[in-house]
Amino acid sequence: MSELPILEHENLSNTVYATLCDALIKGRFQPGDRLRIREIAEQLGTSVTPVRDAILRLAHDDAIVFQSPRDIRIPILSKPQYLEIRAIRLRLEALAAESAARVASKADIETLTAILAENEKALVDGDRLKGTELNQAFHFQLSKIADLHVLNGILRRLWLQMGPLIADAYLEGGRSMIDFHYPIVEAIKRGDPEGAARAIMDDIEKGGRVILARVSVAAA
Incomplete structure (x- = not known):
C-alpha cells in the first residue's frame, strides 16, 4: 500500500472516507490487499475512530470486505461480479462520452x-500508480465535460471496485490500457456522439480483456 496524505480537516470521518475512496478509485490498493486501521490512521495523522467509521462505510459500498477488525481486505471480484460492473459501465460511460461529444x-x-x-509517459516509465490515476482521470473527465454530476457520482461508486482491478492489470495490459482512448478523443473532436460512445465501449471491452482474464483466473 502506498502512503496517504496527512489530514488537517475538521470533519475527519467524511474526510477519511473521501480520501480512501479516492485512493481506491485511483488504484492505490490492489485486489486482496489487507487494510490495517491503525496503520492507515498513522499515515493520515488521525485517531483510529474516523478510519474505522470510513472502513465501515466502504464495506457498505462493497468496496472492501470487512470480516473482522483484524481482517479487512480489498475484494477479489468474481467473474460474474466483474461482468455485471462492466455491463453497467458500458451503458453509463457511453452516455458520458456521447454527451461530452x-x-x-x-x-x-x-x-x-x-x-x-x-x-503515455507513465506507461513508458512503468509507473503503474500514475498510469492508473491518469486512466481514471480520463474516464471521469468525460462526465465532467458533459456536466453530468449524478452520473459522475454513480461512476465513482463503480470505480471503487474498478480502481484496484485496473491497478492490478495496468502494467500487463500495456498499450491496451491507453490506445483505445485516442479514438474517443477523435470522435469528440468531430462532434460525433455515436462514434464517441462506440469508442469508449471498445475501450472498456477490448482494453479490459487483460482484466477479464485475471478475474477469470482468480475465479477458476
Missing part, C-alpha cells in the same frame, strides 16, 4: 489530450 470545447479536448500525453 455534443458539448466539448477546444479547452476540453486539450485537457483530454494532455491527460493522454501524461499517461
Whole structure:
C-alpha cells in the first residue's frame, strides 16, 4: 500500500472516507490487499475512530470486505461480479462520452489530450500508480465535460471496485490500457456522439480483456 496524505480537516470521518475512496478509485490498493486501521490512521495523522467509521462505510459500498477488525481486505471480484460492473459501465460511460461529444470545447479536448500525453509517459516509465490515476482521470473527465454530476457520482461508486482491478492489470495490459482512448478523443473532436460512445465501449471491452482474464483466473 502506498502512503496517504496527512489530514488537517475538521470533519475527519467524511474526510477519511473521501480520501480512501479516492485512493481506491485511483488504484492505490490492489485486489486482496489487507487494510490495517491503525496503520492507515498513522499515515493520515488521525485517531483510529474516523478510519474505522470510513472502513465501515466502504464495506457498505462493497468496496472492501470487512470480516473482522483484524481482517479487512480489498475484494477479489468474481467473474460474474466483474461482468455485471462492466455491463453497467458500458451503458453509463457511453452516455458520458456521447454527451461530452455534443458539448466539448477546444479547452476540453486539450485537457483530454494532455491527460493522454501524461499517461503515455507513465506507461513508458512503468509507473503503474500514475498510469492508473491518469486512466481514471480520463474516464471521469468525460462526465465532467458533459456536466453530468449524478452520473459522475454513480461512476465513482463503480470505480471503487474498478480502481484496484485496473491497478492490478495496468502494467500487463500495456498499450491496451491507453490506445483505445485516442479514438474517443477523435470522435469528440468531430462532434460525433455515436462514434464517441462506440469508442469508449471498445475501450472498456477490448482494453479490459487483460482484466477479464485475471478475474477469470482468480475465479477458476
